[in-house]
Amino acid sequence: MTDVTDHGAGVRSLRVPIPDNPLGHTLVYVLDTDRGPVLVDTGWDDPAAWDTLAAGLAACGTSPAGIHGVVVTHHHPDHHGLSGRVREASGAWIAMHAADVSVVRRTRETGPDRWYSYMTAKLTAAGAPEEHIAPLRTARRRTLPGLSPALPDREIVPGELLDLPGRRLRAIWTPGHTPGHVCLHLEEQHPARLPGRGRLFSGDHLLPEITPHIGLYEDPDDATVTDPLGDYLDSLERVARLAPAEVLPAHQYAFADTGARVRELLAHHEERLTGLLDLLATPLTPWQLAERMEWNRPWDRIPYGSRNIAVSEAEAHLRRLVKQGRAEAVTGTEPVEYVRV
Incomplete structure (x- = not known):
């Protein structure tokens, strides 16, 4: 059975499965335009996901071959994964923000060896123990998922209306989850006349019950000190000012009261930062901080790959605290330790 939800006024969503992932599925949106249907995100590049997408499009009266364009909220494989197959089937254009296009281009040009070397150096600098780093030294010939994502052929320019005849869809740059994440504001009256300004396709930026992962922007060749958590918090406030009547996220379900x-998310991150300052009464490396942070399960039950994600999230919070002057690096420590100010 194909799971299609009609959100009214030419907007429908399809639940496209993500293999072996607790999120379960990506909500792919089908937006009718005067030149044919346009997709907001596409789902993971997986045979079952493709079959589900095709069946959902058939239930909407179209097919992959009938797609006019694909608007990608961000480069992650559960959003961008099937874009290339859709383009092959239909000749559709693919649009993405330039910052995430750069990530896609770099990913296509970087082999697994470079990635494993980068992760080894990164985790060593974060203070990871040798038993955690060792597998990366011997995994050089493994293939990684999502190493050949489709290269987009259109750039999403923040603040501009996308070229969708018959619709008013404006790009809102919301970095944080990725450097080029965008939300898409459908500047049309809500079909049920809910109070607020139109509808917002929010990707992973704003979800009803989940706090999106905010880690460091991974670029092996860029030494710029970024502040992804600061970017995310600023982006949240930008979206709040839009005051959409309804949010159409990429996971879970649509909701109102943006x-x-x-406010919940801003409060959550401030509480988390305050809690980390308590931990930093004693100097800690990013790895040690991640071990002590509160996650959805005890540290010894967190899988290997998820520990890497957790360390990146700890580092993003450290960057924010350092930028705010609430914590600092301890001079002369290696790996670098941080302490509250």
């Missing part, structure tokens, strides 16, 4: 959800 302002309340934004």
Whole structure:
């Protein structure tokens, strides 16, 4: 059975499965335009996901071959994964923000060896123990998922209306989850006349019950000191000012009251930062901080790959605290330790 939800006024969503992932599925949106249907995200590049996408499009009266364009909220494989297959089937254009296009281009040009070397150096600098780093030294010939994502052929320019005849869809740059994440504001009256300004396709930026992962922007060749958590918090406030009547996220379900959800997320991150300052009463490396942070399960039950993600999230929070002047690196420590100010 194909799971299609009609959100009214030419907007439908399809639940496209993500293999072996607790999120379960990506909500792919089908937006009718005067030149044919346009997709917002596409789902993971997987045979079952492709079959589900094709069946969902058939239930909407179209097919992969009938797609006019693909708008990608961000480069992650559960959003961008099937874009290339859709383009092959239909000749559709693929649009993405330039910052995430750069990530896609770099990913296509970087082999697994470079990635494993980068992760080895990164985790060593974060203070990871040798038993955690050792597998990376011997995994050089493994293939990694998502190493050949489709290269987009259109750039999403923040603040501009996308070229979708018959619709008003404006790009809102919301970095944080990725450097080029965009939300898409459908500047049309809500079909049920809910109070607020149109509808917002929020990707992973704003979800009803999940706090999106905010880690460091991974670029082996860029030494720029970024502040992804600061970017995310600023982006949340930008979205709140839009005051959409309804949010159409890429996971879970549609919801209203954007302002309340934004306030919850801002409060969550401030509480988390304050809690980390308590931990930093004693100097800690990013790895040691991650070990002591509160996750959805005890540290010894967190899988290997998820520990890497957790360390990246700890580092993003450290960057924010350092930028705010609430924590600092301890001079002369290697791996570098941080302490509250």
